[in-house]
Amino acid sequence: MIKHIVMWNLLGDSPEAKAQAIAQLKHSFESLRGLVPGLLRLEIGVDSSGVDYACDVVLYSEFESQAALNAYAVHPEHLRVKNELEGLRIARHQVDYSA
Numbered sequence: 001m002i003k004h005i006v007m008w009n010l011l012g013d014s015p016e017a018k019a020q021a022i023a024q025l026k027h028s029f030e031s032l033r034g035l036v037p038g039l040l041r042l043e044i045g046v047d048s049s050g051v052d053y054a055c056d057v058v059l060y061s062e063f064e065s066q067a068a069l070n071a072y073a074v075h076p077e078h079l080r081v082k083n084e085l086e087g088l089r090i091a092r093h094q095v096d097y098s099a
Contacts, residue, residue, distance in 0.1 A: 001098070001099045002063045002064075002065060002066050002069045002096060002097070002099070003061070003063075003096065003097055003098075003099050004059070004060075004063060004072075004094070005059065005060055005095045006059040006094045007058045007093045008055060008056060008057050008088075008093075009056050009090050009091040010057065011088055021088045024084070025088060026044045028081045028085055029042065029044055029059055030044060032078065032081060035077045036075050036077055036078065038065060038067070038069075039062075039063055040063060041060070041062040042059070043060040045057065045058045055091070062099075069096065
């Protein structure tokens with residue numbers, strides 16, 4: 001199994017604008033459930049710490065294999081989500097590891 005973790009900081013000039021960006025990201029990624037072969041688990045977490053060095057949102061996902069993660073990267077539904085979220089992020093961090 002491969003675990004794929006991505007963290008973002010999102011644009012937002014106000015708490016309301018940031019909350020709207022977070023909601024859009026959350027909705028877009030959650031729409032992938034059941035559409036991508038080999039995607040076993042997908043979870044979106046929103047930071048509650050409020051510390052200045054925290055990321056706003058984290059994606060935790062599990063794939064059955066590295067091949068499944070590689071296929072996800074170019075899957076049309078994943079590309080749709082990336083397109084929907086274009087311009088929302090100001091930083092992105094990623095870790096993939098075998099479990």
